[in-house]
């Protein structure tokens with residue numbers, strides 16, 4: 001009886017752990033519950049089927065960046081592989097904070113298959 005109870009508990013714990021891992025966002029998810037740095041550069045991003053539109057594409061290196069993303073339609077992701085940023089988007093506003101942008105040209109992509117125009121969801125910006 002004790003045996004059954006113990007293994008029943010372990011099985012339940014395992015199920016919880018698997019569920020938590022499965023529904024969580026990935027490790028690179030830049031959570032919107034971080035405080036926004038005072039000196040941040042704000043970039044407004046509009047995502048829709050099937051594009052990203054940024055209100056600025058020239059940013060300053062070394063100054064935190066906050067992407068204020070308004071997803072107009074569809075489920076997408078806002079992913080910048082070379083900056084280790086990936087956030088799943090659903091309609092509404094969400095934000096991504098990038099604390100230490102380094103100089104370079106960056107590409108934003110959607111990594112969630114969102115439909116026929118998915119591969120067109122690419123935008124670039126520069127950090128100088």
Ligand SMILES: [Cu+2]
Pocket residue numbers: 076077110111112113114115118119121
């Ligand atoms: Cu997509």
